Amino acid sequence: MKLRFFAGAFFWLFLCHATVAQQKEEITLEEAIMLALQKNYDIKLAENTTTVTETDKDYAWGAFLPQINANAATLHTLNDQDLRFADATRNNSGNTESVNKTASVQLVWTLFDGTRMFAVRGRLNALDNQSELALKDQMVNTIATVIANYYDIVRQKQSLKAIQEQMSVSEERVKLAERKLQVGTGIKPELLQARVDYNAQRTQVIQQESTIEQLKQQLNVLTGSQLPSQYEVADTILIDLNLDAQALVGNAENTNFGLMAARENLSIAQLSLRENRANYLPFLNFNAAYTYNENDNRILLNPFGTIYSLSNGFNYGLSLSLPILNGFNTRRLTQQARINMSRQSILYEQAKANVNVGLNNAYVNYENAKKILVIEEENIGLAKENVFIALEGFKRGVTTFIELRTAQQSLADAYNRLIAARYNTKLAETELLRLSGGLLK
Numbered sequence: 001m002k003l004r005f006f007a008g009a010f011f012w013l014f015l016c017h018a019t020v021a022q023q024k025e026e027i028t029l030e031e032a033i034m035l036a037l038q039k040n041y042d043i044k045l046a047e048n049t050t051t052v053t054e055t056d057k058d059y060a061w062g063a064f065l066p067q068i069n070a071n072a073a074t075l076h077t078l079n080d081q082d083l084r085f086a087d088a089t090r091n092n093s094g095n096t097e098s099v100n101k102t103a104s105v106q107l108v109w110t111l112f113d114g115t116r117m118f119a120v121r122g123r124l125n126a127l128d129n130q131s132e133l134a135l136k137d138q139m140v141n142t143i144a145t146v147i148a149n150y151y152d153i154v155r156q157k158q159s160l161k162a163i164q165e166q167m168s169v170s171e172e173r174v175k176l177a178e179r180k181l182q183v184g185t186g187i188k189p190e191l192l193q194a195r196v197d198y199n200a201q202r203t204q205v206i207q208q209e210s211t212i213e214q215l216k217q218q219l220n221v222l223t224g225s226q227l228p229s230q231y232e233v234a235d236t237i238l239i240d241l242n243l244d245a246q247a248l249v250g251n252a253e254n255t256n257f258g259l260m261a262a263r264e265n266l267s268i269a270q271l272s273l274r275e276n277r278a279n280y281l282p283f284l285n286f287n288a289a290y291t292y293n294e295n296d297n298r299i300l301l302n303p304f305g306t307i308y309s310l311s312n313g314f315n316y317g318l319s320l321s322l323p324i325l326n327g328f329n330t331r332r333l334t335q336q337a338r339i340n341m342s343r344q345s346i347l348y349e350q351a352k353a354n355v356n357v358g359l360n361n362a363y364v365n366y367e368n369a370k371k372i373l374v375i376e377e378e379n380i381g382l383a384k385e386n387v388f389i390a391l392e393g394f395k396r397g398v399t400t401f402i403e404l405r406t407a408q409q410s411l412a413d414a415y416n417r418l419i420a421a422r423y424n425t426k427l428a429e430t431e432l433l434r435l436s437g438g439l440l441k
Helices: 002-023 029-039 041-058 060-064 116-183 188-222 245-250 257-280 329-396 401-436
Strands: 067-083 092-112 283-299 308-321
Touching: 029 041, 029 116, 029 188, 041 060, 041 116, 060 116, 116 188, 116 257, 116 329, 116 401, 188 401, 245 329, 245 401, 257 329, 329 401
Parallel strands: none
Antiparallel strands: 067 092, 092 283, 283 308
16 A cells, blocks of 8 residues: 555656656757857957947048038127327227128048058958958857857766666665665675665766756856746757868868958058058148138227128139158057067967867867767667676676676766767867857858
């Protein structure tokens, strides 16, 4: 009766647990990546930078247009005057009042500035290209981080499942040790050790569950906190074992977004040098203006003064300016631009070397990880068979509990190595694709 009650209670607990598990939404890797590309904070910051450079690029053509300014003013003047002449009868004093109105429109059109305007436009275009490449590089890095985090959760879930599988063996060991002790064929240390091992595995389960929850929270941060409060991930680590690694390594200079952005920085530095060199050359401007001037002396004491005047008209012409000496500021800026160009060239070569080394290492890791994975896939089958044989022998009294425990430990180690091999192979694949720009495709 008691056995039936406990069996029924266990069944309902299992059913409730299964119902809760079914309520958890499963998030695929593709969904996590899509959310990260839309809501990740680092990507949003990179997008803001791209928006700024795009705005500058859209208005780069303004450097070729003339500058037009309009001015208008009105001036009211009240003065106390005292006028004295040689002819004393003309002397006069009192208040004067006048109103002056002016308006003008000036146009300045730079016809030649040492090709500086062309360099400015080229630099703004290069900045826009560089920001777009930096955004793509950030997207690639974010995708790689999401993949690593997502499959780390899968790895920990597989480790949890492996521990739970081994717990069933440990539980069987405890039952067999108790039975042997009851019939007088066993010893108590054997039972105690079996219980110690079983409790250690229970502790590992709790630790694994905590690790999984922490990793899920990290993934949620990467996606901009867009994931459900409770969710599940896949159970398997999908690995592409057929990558053409050599082709990915050989064309990295034209596919790695970080390296391409560094090359754009070199172009920006070259255009900045061209901008500063243009200051050595003369500037030719076309100038034109329309002016309007009205002066109304409403109260006038001077009999020789003009009571009202009005003038308006156009003027135009060319102006040429040649910088001769400005405190050697142009030379200083040119030298700094040349130094910066040399610095960007060094940084590009450094980035290129780092990417090539990283790709070669990723290629070696990828190839070796595939070989290790094949070995561990074979090894796990051997370890499972060994535990099965040892457990059956232990039931018949042929195998000692030490031999069974050793077989159990070998199975645990085999699981750990296999799960690590799967995860490391995925990481090597991801790193190879990240450095070659393949993740964004």
